[in-house]
Amino acid sequence: MRPDAFTALGLLALCPALVAAAPHESLHSDHYHQANTPTSHPPRSWRKLSDAIIQKVWHLENTQKTVTSDNAPIKGPSRDLLARYGNDIVLRFTITTADEASALAEAADTLFLDVWEFNSDWVDIRIAKDVVPSLLGLLPPSLQNAHVPLMQDLDLAQAIFSSLPSPSATQSDHDDHSSYSSHLTPPSRLKGKGHPFFQDYQPLSVINPWMSLMASMFTTHVRRISVGVTYEGREIPALRVGVHPTNREQTLLTRKTVLVTGGSHAREWISTSTVNYLAWTMINSYGKDREITRLLEQFDFVFVPTLNPDGYVYSWEVDRLWRKNRQPTSLRFCKGVDLDRSYSFHWDGDSTSTNPCSESFPGDQAFDGVESRAFSEWAKNETDNGVEFVGFIDLHSYSQQILYPYSYTCDEEPPSIEDLEELAMGLGKAIRTSRKGHAYKVTSACEGNVAMAKNGKKKVFPRIESAGGSALDWFYHELGVKFSFQIKLRDTGSYGFLLPKDNIVPTGNEIIDALLYLGRFMMGEVGVMKGAPSVEEVVMMKKKEGGEKAGEGEEVQEEEEQIEL
Numbered sequence: 001m002r003p004d005a006f007t008a009l010g011l012l013a014l015c016p017a018l019v020a021a022a023p024h025e026s027l028h029s030d031h032y033h034q035a036n037t038p039t040s041h042p043p044r045s046w047r048k049l050s051d052a053i054i055q056k057v058w059h060l061e062n063t064q065k066t067v068t069s070d071n072a073p074i075k076g077p078s079r080d081l082l083a084r085y086g087n088d089i090v091l092r093f094t095i096t097t098a099d100e101a102s103a104l105a106e107a108a109d110t111l112f113l114d115v116w117e118f119n120s121d122w123v124d125i126r127i128a129k130d131v132v133p134s135l136l137g138l139l140p141p142s143l144q145n146a147h148v149p150l151m152q153d154l155d156l157a158q159a160i161f162s163s164l165p166s167p168s169a170t171q172s173d174h175d176d177h178s179s180y181s182s183h184l185t186p187p188s189r190l191k192g193k194g195h196p197f198f199q200d201y202q203p204l205s206v207i208n209p210w211m212s213l214m215a216s217m218f219t220t221h222v223r224r225i226s227v228g229v230t231y232e233g234r235e236i237p238a239l240r241v242g243v244h245p246t247n248r249e250q251t252l253l254t255r256k257t258v259l260v261t262g263g264s265h266a267r268e269w270i271s272t273s274t275v276n277y278l279a280w281t282m283i284n285s286y287g288k289d290r291e292i293t294r295l296l297e298q299f300d301f302v303f304v305p306t307l308n309p310d311g312y313v314y315s316w317e318v319d320r321l322w323r324k325n326r327q328p329t330s331l332r333f334c335k336g337v338d339l340d341r342s343y344s345f346h347w348d349g350d351s352t353s354t355n356p357c358s359e360s361f362p363g364d365q366a367f368d369g370v371e372s373r374a375f376s377e378w379a380k381n382e383t384d385n386g387v388e389f390v391g392f393i394d395l396h397s398y399s400q401q402i403l404y405p406y407s408y409t410c411d412e413e414p415p416s417i418e419d420l421e422e423l424a425m426g427l428g429k430a431i432r433t434s435r436k437g438h439a440y441k442v443t444s445a446c447e448g449n450v451a452m453a454k455n456g457k458k459k460v461f462p463r464i465e466s467a468g469g470s471a472l473d474w475f476y477h478e479l480g481v482k483f484s485f486q487i488k489l490r491d492t493g494s495y496g497f498l499l500p501k502d503n504i505v506p507t508g509n510e511i512i513d514a515l516l517y518l519g520r521f522m523m524g525e526v527g528v529m530k531g532a533p534s535v536e537e538v539v540m541m542k543k544k545e546g547g548e549k550a551g552e553g554e555e556v557q558e559e560e561e562q563i564e565l
């Protein structure tokens with residue numbers, strides 16, 4: 001750790017061990033595995049992927065055994081991994097009063113703690129063990145014992161190690177496979193045996209060529225596009241999936257498009273893998289699955305697996321728990337802007353901590369974040385070129401919540417609150433009734449971003465962190481995307497950001513069901529839009545936009561769902 005950084009933080013007096021809890025600076029790379037570096041993964045994963053696709057395209061039997069690594073199995077985290085995370089734990093504090101929430105928010109801010117997640121009941125904080133006494137010293141007596149460590153049976157370094165691809169993993173014995181095709185209906189949907197790509201989280205160096213491969217293999221309905229360039233000069237890659245009508249009359253229509261994004265926060269790997277899973281499902285089901293085929297004929301879907309490629313790469317190569325992007329700030333040793341606080345709608349950098357060392361540093365001004373600026377400009381440009389964004393699904397982790405606008409405040413209700421609530425409930429139900437689907441809570445993003453009392457009244461507690469400048473609010477309000485949601489994926493805290501990879505496929509499955517529900521909703525088959533005009537009448541509908549809200553939905557749930565622990 002760097003003394004100069006520490007001094008500049010002005011926190012030395014507080015606690016000498018504090019720096020261990022401060023955001024990590026790049027020390028060196030290549031440290032997750034002792035015997036096998038991340039850079040040795042791509043060729044193997046890539047080969048498995050191409051084999052699987054080639055077999056599928058040519059209808060070959062999958063008789064070939066999975067390629068196995070020549071390297072010896074790796075049993076545990078490397079020394080570097082232990083050095084970086086070995087002293088850290090994640091504590092869950094149970095919150096019952098506004099005073100407690102306030103004290104915890106203040107202490108987390110003072111000590112620059114890494115707040116992993118929070119909701120109405122609890123706050124998860126990652127902290128160096130040595131710093132725990134300092135934290136407790138800042139908290140009221142009621143919180144002294146109101147905390148438990150997460151991942152009890154697994155320390156942080158081990159959990160990180162377990163979330164990395166296993167070099168010797170084989171696909172054939174993965175238990176999701178057997179249930180995978182049998183659970184998908186109709187049977188033609190995704191009948192592929194095994195999906196090597198989704199048995200592990202994948203680094204950008206595999207995701208990028210995978211996307212190119214999708215575009216080159218499915219030329220009828222997939223295009224690889226770029227939605228911007230990062231601070232470090234990487235492309236922000238995306239797949240546009242949809243079947244454009246050739247009928248001249250229809251080409252005059254604006255193209256209704258659904259945006260699905262992930263990876264704004266680098267360490268939320270499940271969001272990146274889920275976007276890829278959704279893309280793959282839609283791509284591969286075109287022409288086989290009636291519902292998906294119809295959806296792709298009427299809508300484009302743009303899948304952006306990581307809005308923060310620099311951060312994602314950094315989370316693979318240096319710090320698994322990195323959250324922000326990688327651009328420099330006014331403090332040399334605290335890089336990175338929180339991209340999901342950087343959008344211009346109610347950007348509130350002035351009213352919250354503007355310390356670049358904060359994990360939710362919003363930048364020095366709105367759209368300081370290179371990637372959020374680039375992405376928003378791309379989106380605006382698209383709308384100028386005949387694209388109408390009708391849906392925005394921004395995937396994050398963790399806590400299993402479906403959040404609708406607004407994020408920045410609970411005092412203002414969005415104009416289309418009824419549609420948003422109804423659709424969110426429908427998405428929640430689609431997920432819960434999905435095969436092996438989990439329960440997701442439905443709430444407004446502002447409530448998801450503050451700790452709240454649960455005694456029946458909507459008593460808003462002080463914010464744990466700022467919630468302005470979100471992509472959710474910007475797309476909803478500034479770009480007018482009617483159906484905008486942020487979904488926080490699995491889990492509810494057992495592993496947090498270090499969700500084991502055997503969740504990749506089940507999480508993908510439950511979210512594809514949500515996406516298909518959104519499709520049915522947009523096509524007027526469920527919910528308030530039931531009975532809406534067909535695509536041929538879209539032009540007429542546009543002229544009357546706003547006048548279609550009638551009738552009651554049929555999928556509304558009465559109460560919020562309980563989180564499943």
Ligand SMILES: [Zn+2]
Nearest residue numbers: 265268396397
């Ligand atoms: Zn996030």
